[in-house]
Amino acid sequence: xxxxxxxxxxxxxxxxxxxxxxxxxxxxxxxxxxxxxxxxxxxxxxxxxxxxxxxxxxxxxxxxxxxxxxxxxxxxxxxxxxxxxxxxxxxxxxxxxxxxxxxxxxxxxxxxxxxxxxxxxxxxxxxxxxxxxxxxxxxxxxxxxxxxxxxxxxxxxxxxxxxxxxxxxxxxxxxxxxxxxxxxxxxxxxxxxxxxxxxxxxxxxxxxxxxxxxxxxxxxxxxxxxxxxxxxxxxxxxxxxxxxxxxxxxxxxxxxxxxxxxxxxxxxxxxxxxxxxxxxxxxxxxxxxxxxxxxxxxxxxxxxxxxxxxxxxxxxxxxxxxxxxxxxxxxxxxx
Amino acid sequence: xxxxxxxxxxxxxxxxxxxxxxxxxxxxxxxxxxxxxxxxxxxxxxxxxxxxxxxxxxxxxxxxxxxxxxxxxxxxxxxxxxxxxxxxxxxxxxxxxxxxxxxxxxxxxxxxxxxxxxxxxxxxxxxxxxxxxxxxxxxxxxxxxxxxxxxxxxxxxxxxxxxxxxxxxxxxxxxxxxxxxxxxxxxxxxxxxxxxxxxxxxxxxxxxxxxxxxxxxxxxxxxxxxxxxxxxxxxxxxxxxxxxxxxxxxxxxxxxxxxxxxxxxxxxxxxxxxxxxxxxxxxxxxxxxxxxxxxxxxxxxxxxxxxxxxxxxxxxxxxxxxxxxxxxxxxxxxx
Numbered sequence: 001x002x003x004x005x006x007x008x009x010x011x012x013x014x015x016x017x018x019x020x021x022x023x024x025x026x027x028x029x030x031x032x033x034x035x036x037x038x039x040x041x042x043x044x045x046x047x048x049x050x051x052x053x054x055x056x057x058x059x060x061x062x063x064x065x066x067x068x069x070x071x072x073x074x075x076x077x078x079x080x081x082x083x084x085x086x087x088x089x090x091x092x093x094x095x096x097x098x099x100x101x102x103x104x105x106x107x108x109x110x111x112x113x114x115x116x117x118x119x120x121x122x123x124x125x126x127x128x129x130x131x132x133x134x135x136x137x138x139x140x141x142x143x144x145x146x147x148x149x150x151x152x153x154x155x156x157x158x159x160x161x162x163x164x165x166x167x168x169x170x171x172x173x174x175x176x177x178x179x180x181x182x183x184x185x186x187x188x189x190x191x192x193x194x195x196x197x198x199x200x201x202x203x204x205x206x207x208x209x210x211x212x213x214x215x216x217x218x219x220x221x222x223x224x225x226x227x228x229x230x231x232x233x234x235x236x237x238x239x240x241x242x243x244x245x246x247x248x249x250x251x252x253x254x255x256x257x258x259x260x261x262x263x264x265x266x267x268x269x270x271x272x273x274x275x276x277x278x279x280x281x282x283x284x285x286x287x288x289x290x291x292x293x294x295x296x297x298x299x300x301x302x303x304x305x306x307x308x309x310x311x312x313x314x315x316x317x318x319x320x321x322x323x324x325x326x327x328x329x330x331x332x333x334x335x
Numbered sequence: 336x337x338x339x340x341x342x343x344x345x346x347x348x349x350x351x352x353x354x355x356x357x358x359x360x361x362x363x364x365x366x367x368x369x370x371x372x373x374x375x376x377x378x379x380x381x382x383x384x385x386x387x388x389x390x391x392x393x394x395x396x397x398x399x400x401x402x403x404x405x406x407x408x409x410x411x412x413x414x415x416x417x418x419x420x421x422x423x424x425x426x427x428x429x430x431x432x433x434x435x436x437x438x439x440x441x442x443x444x445x446x447x448x449x450x451x452x453x454x455x456x457x458x459x460x461x462x463x464x465x466x467x468x469x470x471x472x473x474x475x476x477x478x479x480x481x482x483x484x485x486x487x488x489x490x491x492x493x494x495x496x497x498x499x500x501x502x503x504x505x506x507x508x509x510x511x512x513x514x515x516x517x518x519x520x521x522x523x524x525x526x527x528x529x530x531x532x533x534x535x536x537x538x539x540x541x542x543x544x545x546x547x548x549x550x551x552x553x554x555x556x557x558x559x560x561x562x563x564x565x566x567x568x569x570x571x572x573x574x575x576x577x578x579x580x581x582x583x584x585x586x587x588x589x590x591x592x593x594x595x596x597x598x599x600x601x602x603x604x605x606x607x608x609x610x611x612x613x614x615x616x617x618x619x620x621x622x623x624x625x626x627x628x629x630x631x632x633x634x635x636x637x638x639x640x641x642x643x644x645x646x647x648x649x650x651x652x653x654x655x656x657x658x659x660x661x662x663x664x665x666x667x668x669x670x
Contacts, residue, residue, distance in 0.1 A: 004435040005411055007461045048653055076340055077520050085420040086647040087440045088655075091523065095645075095658035100339040100520035102448065103645075103660075105422045105438035113437065117452070124459040126342045144649075185412050185435035188426065310430075310438075312421035314479075318383055320423075323430035325438075 004210075006217045007183045013122040015331075016175040019063035020288035021056050022280075023138070023164030029265045034288035036063050042139060042164065050088060053137035053164075056280075057082065057093035060166035060287070061133050068129070068170040075099045075170070076127035079114040082135050082279050083107060083162075085144065085312075089135050099131070108203075108232055109186065110134040111167055111283040112306025112327040118171040119180040119329070128173050135166035136278030145196065145313050158198040160234045160277035163264055167283025169291075178294045181332045184214045186325040188310065193322050196311060200237020200261075200274055202322035203307040207233060208244040210305055210326040212251060222253040226299040229290065230326075231282025231306050232261030234275030260285035282306055294333040302331045339545075341552045342518045348457040350666075351510040354398035355623035356391050357615075358473070358499030364600045369623035371398050377474060377499065385423060388472035388499075391615075392417065392428035395501035395622070396468050403464070403505040410434045410505070411462035414449040417470050417614050418442060418497075420479065420647075424470050434466070443538075443567055444521065445469040446502055446618040447641025447662040453506040454515040454664070463508050470501035471613030480531070480648050493533040495569045495612035498599055502618025504626075513629045516667045519549045521660040523645065528657050531646060535572020535596075535609055537657035538642040542568060543579040545640055545661040547586060557588040561634040564625065565661075566617025566641050567596030569610030595620035617641055629668040637666045 019036045027038030037059060044055040057080075065075060078097070081104040082089035090103065106113035114132035121127040139149055141162040147153040171180065189209050193202040207230050215221065222228060233241055238259045245251040260282040261275035286304055293299045307326045316322075354371045362373030372394060379390040392415075400410060413432070416439040417424035425438065441448035449467035456462040474484055476497040482488040506515065524544050528537040542565050550556065557563060568576055573594045580586040595617040596610035621639055628634045642661045651657075 005461060007459070050649060050653065081438075081440060083421070084647065085649060086418070086442065086645065088645065088647045088650045091645040091658050092650070092655065095523040095525050098522055100522045101660060102452070102520055103416075103440035105416060105440045107421065117437070120459050120461065121455060123461075124342070124455050126340060126455065126458075185437055187433055187435045188430040190430050310421065310423065310426040312419065312423045314385060314420060315423045315427070318385065320427065323426050325436060 004184055004187055004213050006214060009119050009123050009180055009182060011123050011173060012179045013119040013171045013173060014175050014179050015169045015177045015291060016172045017064050017068035018169045018287040018291045019060045019067060020167045020284040021060040022284050026163055026165050026264055031264060031289050049137055049140035049143060050084060053089040053135055053140045054093035057089055057135035057166045060168040061094055061131055064131060064168035064170050070129055072097050072099055075129050075131055077102060077121060078131040079104055079117045080133040081105050081110045083141055106325060106327060107308030107310055108277055108279050109306035109308030109325055109327045110279040111286055112304055112329050115180060115329045116183040116327055119183060122171060122173045130171045131168055132171055133168035134279040134283045136162050136280035137164045138162045141278060155273055156197050157273050158236045159273045160199060160261055160275055161272040162278035163276045163281035165280030165284035167287030169287060178291055179332050180329050182330045184210055184328040186210045186327045188323045188325050190321050190323040194319055196316040199309040200234040201240055202309050203233055203324040204237045204240035204244055206324040206326040207241050207305050207307050210328050212249040214328050222256050225256055225301050225303050227302045228253045228257050229302055229304050230259045232277045233259050233307060234261040236274045294331060297333060300333050304329050304331055339519055339522055339548055341549060344454050344458050344515055344517060346458050346508060347514045348454040348506045349510050349514050350504045350512045350626060351507045352399050352403035353504045353622040353626045354395045354402060355502045355619035356395040357619050361498055361500050361599055366599060366624050384472055384475040384478060385419060388424040388470055388475045389428035392424055392470035392501045395503040396429055396466060399466060399503035399505050405464055407432050407434055410464050410466055412437060412456060413466040414439055414452045415468040416440050416445045418476055441660060441662060442643030442645055443612055443614050444641035444643030444660055444662045445614040446621060447639055447664050450515060450664045451518040451662055454518060457506060457508045465506045466503060467506055468503035469614040469618045471497050471615035472499045473497045476613060490608055491532050492608050493571045494608045495534060495596060495610055496607040497613035498611045498616035500615030500619035502622030504622060513626055514667045515664050517665045519545055519663040521545045521662045523658045523660050525656050525658040529654055531651040534644040535569040536575055537644050538568055538659040539572045539575035539579055541659040541661040542576050542640050542642050545663050547584040549663050557591050560591055560636050560638050562637045563588045563592050564637055564639050565594045567612045568594050568642060569596040571609045629666060632668060635668050639664050639666055
């Protein structure tokens with residue numbers, strides 16, 4: 001098995017601004033005071049769920065660019081993707097921005113993947129300012145992956161709730177902010193899970209693999225980090241991850257671990273079952289509370305591991321397994 | 336409008352091997368002697384069209400790695416994507432390879448995008464050997480984007496035929512072969528085309544934008560290249576591109592232009608209408624005839640511009656426009 005090489009960003013790409021935009025339900029959760037903007041209307045004033053997702057995505061990107069003091073013309077490239085078929089949530093959100101665009105697909109790992117690619121382009125010396133972003137929408141995702149909303153299907157306790165949310169960062173080759181100091185591209189893992197209502201279980205082995213490889217290669221231990229943050233395993237996947245890391249790798253991250261899927265909602269809201277998910281969940285959590293706490297010096301060193309379940313509605317109906325992946329970025333605050 | 340910065344790969348990432356694997360129809364076309372393997376059975380021995388696409392993709396990647404003299408464990412990262420929802424054509428093809436994986440989405444521009452990202456990772460100093468790949472399958476694409484095959488819907492003359500094909504390259508930081516010397520990330524263009532049966536028209540403005548920006552920034556003219564190769568505009572899109580470049584930019588590329596969609600099939604085959612398309616079309620054409628001719632010294636300097644139409648079946652049904660993008664890589668032979 002390929003170990004994967006840790007990418008060390010010695011040019012220290014820096015997150016000079018970030019924005020998180022969410023829907024009503026997310027805006028009623030524990031992070032309600034952390035977000036840049038909350039759409040009270042699930043459709044965000046648009047005609048379809050897909051347009052609504054694009055609207056939220058556009059809002060996050062626009063706010064991140066504006067907060068950085070840049071204009072669209074100052075951005076060398078935007079790296080983004082989402083869960084919708086052919087990543088149309090992204091395409092329709094930024095098609096008129098006139099910014100060179102690299103589309104990425106990593107399912108719910110997209111925020112970490114896009115940050116990793118943004119930092120890589122700065123390291124290669126090609127870009128001065130890049131945007132990394134992602135989004136998801138509960139209604140566009142349910143409609144696409146599961147059932148029409150009107151059907152009112154019951155959800156098992158292992159199911160996660162796709163966040164209506166978007167996160168965006170401006171990553172720069174200079175300036176002040178949280179630095180992306182290293183990263184690791186994930187390797188797909190497939191333990192044979194076929195239950196699309198239990199993606200936490202499908203994704204936990206991928207998170208385990210990436211975290212173990214990263215710690216081993218960097219010769220660090222969980223104690224070297226203020227937080228090891230996965231996004232999004234939910235309750236079921238988190239339990240599995242902690243267990244897998246302990247039993248397979250003899251690594252205990254329980255004292256520093258958190259998961260974006262556990263942070264975005266009130267977990268006593270029975271709707272959300274195992275917690276939040278969707279590209280926008282970790283996108284909005286990282287681009288609000290996490291980066292704010294790092295900027296305030298409350299967290300100095302955070303490993304953010306985005307986890308993605310690489311299934312489609314078709315592959316699920318064809319009873320295929322759910323290959324999963326976890327991409328990692330190490331974030332460090334100067335304070 | 337952002338001009339986009341040309342990425343100059345002074346570390347000269349080199350394509351040390353390539354492989355192209357196609358279906359029966361492609362194997363009966365003018366490039367039949369160029370491909371590494373032709374599946375006579377459209378299902379490639381699998382149970383579904385989706386599995387068949389993954390099988391073809393896997394075959395191309397496996398052959399490219401094997402031809403490079405490498406094993407899977409020598410590859411630092413694979414960058415790949417395809418047209419299927421959530422890029423499952425790619426995920427299920429290489430999930431068991433144990434190679435770190437970056438998923439990209441650029442519709443039919445994916446071969447150029449994945450080569451551009453592979454070269455960027457080598458330029459950043461993170462990788463020694465990378466794979467860039469893509470695939471498409473006529474049957475999985477028709478089923479997903481248009482009609483069930485059994486419906487036998489008529490296709491207008493502007494429609495293109497999605498190739499059942501895959502292309503893969505191994506891009507290395509050293510070795511012999513064709514070099515990727517520079518590249519340009521495309522910027523989305525949207526001229527308001529809504530006809531999903533006329534994607535050549537939707538994509539031509541994106542190709543025009545990318546080619547004009549690249550020539551301007553590199554202060555080169557079409558005469559500096561042995562070939563300016565788009566993939567895939569087909570008959571309709573090619574005519575539009577040549578026209579747009581002449582009228583808007585005063586650039587005449589007609590003497591050196593070719594298009595992968597015009598090369599892969601016999602154009603007197605009425606089935607293919609305006610020509611080939613699909614990620615695998617330009618993937619298989621570049622990874623066979625083009626790179627072979629460059630290795631033989633028959634072509635020294637080629638601009639390859641992958642063009643992608645960023646629509647989905649849902650966006651088409653919702654009468655959205657078709658935003659398009661074109662990514663460019665400059666390929667240079669040493670001979």
